[in-house]
Structures are given as C-alpha cells and as structure tokens.
Amino acid sequence: MKFKDLQVSEFSKNANTYGSYNIIQKKVAQKLIGMVCENPKRILDLGSGAGEIYKQIDWNIKEFIAVDLSPRMCELHPKSKNIKIINQNYEDGELYKTLSKDKKFDYVLSSASLQWSANLKKVVERFSEISNNCAVSIFCDGTFKTIYEKSKLKIFLPSYKEVINIFSKFYKINYKREFYKLYFDDNISKFRYIKRSGVSGGKRKLGYKETKKLIETYPLDYLEFEVLYITGAKCTRSF
Numbered sequence: 001m002k003f004k005d006l007q008v009s010e011f012s013k014n015a016n017t018y019g020s021y022n023i024i025q026k027k028v029a030q031k032l033i034g035m036v037c038e039n040p041k042r043i044l045d046l047g048s049g050a051g052e053i054y055k056q057i058d059w060n061i062k063e064f065i066a067v068d069l070s071p072r073m074c075e076l077h078p079k080s081k082n083i084k085i086i087n088q089n090y091e092d093g094e095l096y097k098t099l100s101k102d103k104k105f106d107y108v109l110s111s112a113s114l115q116w117s118a119n120l121k122k123v124v125e126r127f128s129e130i131s132n133n134c135a136v137s138i139f140c141d142g143t144f145k146t147i148y149e150k151s152k153l154k155i156f157l158p159s160y161k162e163v164i165n166i167f168s169k170f171y172k173i174n175y176k177r178e179f180y181k182l183y184f185d186d187n188i189s190k191f192r193y194i195k196r197s198g199v200s201g202g203k204r205k206l207g208y209k210e211t212k213k214l215i216e217t218y219p220l221d222y223l224e225f226e227v228l229y230i231t232g233a234k235c236t237r238s239f
C-alpha cells in the first residue's frame, strides 16, 4: 500500500495526544452516526482508531468489530465483551474471508479513514459482500487545499466524484459534502494540529525550510476540510 508505513507511524506516534487533537474527526463521527438508520446490532468499523464511532453509538448493540492497522490505536479503543478489536489492514482480503465465516453485518461504518485506501474500489467491493448497509465519511481533496496549492505538493486525497463513483457500483447511495474550517491563533498551531491530528496521513514531503516558509506565508487563519458522507444500501427486495 502506497502510504501505509508513513500513516501508521504518524498515528502511532501521536496516539497519546490524539484525543485532544481530533476535534474535526469527533464532529464528523457524530454526524455520521446520525445518518445511521434502524439501530444496527452487528457493526464492522474500518479504521476504528481510538473508538470515536463506538463512543457515539447510543443504542444497544450485539457485536462491534473494530479494525485498525495501528496497534497503539487498537490499545486505545474502548473494550467490552461485545467489542472485538482486530489489528489488521482493511485492504487485506483475508480479513473479509475470516469475518464472513459468521453471518453478515448489519452495517459497515468507517469514519475519516478510507481516504488513505490504496484501492478503495476493492475495499468497498469486499465489504459490500458482507454488509447490505454502510455509512462512511471520507476526507476529500478540498482538505488542506490552500496548503497543497501553496506548497505545490501533489494532493493524495480523492475527489468526492471519484469516491461517489466507486460506492455507486456496489450500493444505492445518498451523499452529502461538507466543508469545515478550524480556526487557530497562529500558524504554528495549525501545523502542529495537522501533525498531531493524523488527518495528514503522515505523508510528510516538505523539508524543514519549506515547512518554515509555508508556516510564515500561510494566508488563512483556519485550516480547511472537505468531508464526504455516504450512506449505502443494497436493494435486497426480490420480485
């Protein structure tokens, strides 16, 4: 996977301070849970992190399976007898084979993680085989837009159109795009936030000098985020 190693070290490195730096992710997870219908009982969470999705669920569930690549994030996830935590890459086809041995999931959820997938189509195809419903939030290429423009770095986040196209192949979808601005007192705090929040995916290409220049010349007093929310359902009615 293209950015896997860098991502893991970024998240693991910042895992202790992650709680205080995930303001946007928390808002996003809250909103995503608000889009889930019918209080599903058996849930699979891909890229579960420190458990933001689980923490937002306010109905009784039978089984919650949390999958995350980062061992440190898995440690931070809430524990309980109805939660199973799997430290694995969700790009790994074996994961879905193991999971589908039992019965299907009511819902696949994923918040703020799938944007790093090296092969999103494959991931969605695989989970669509084990769940008739999904709800996901994905950071898209409007995130940190000005930083990318100023630094001339290549944006690695997907466009919302690409993502919609992929999900439409496997589910009947509804979607909503939202933009967020997160204000800071100074530029150094913004860049600290990017580093600690994990939203950057750990893809650090700028050297010290470039970063310094970017910090000094960044024109906005906020950071930009573009989030795509998708809910998907399979038409299971037979005629």
Ligand SMILES: C[S@@+](CC[C@H](N)C(=O)[O-])C[C@H]1O[C@@H](n2cnc3c(N)ncnc32)[C@H](O)[C@@H]1O
Binding pocket: 007, 008, 011, 022, 025, 026, 029, 046, 047, 048, 049, 050, 051, 052, 053, 067, 068, 069, 070, 073, 088, 089, 090, 091, 110, 111, 112, 113, 116, 117, 197, 198, 199
């Ligand atoms: C920004 S965090 C979001 C965590 C959580 N879903 C939330 O809403 O707070 C993204 C998480 O996805 C995980 N992740 C990234 N790529 C992954 C992959 N290929 N397989 C499993 N987990 C992955 C990271 O380790 C990280 O914990």
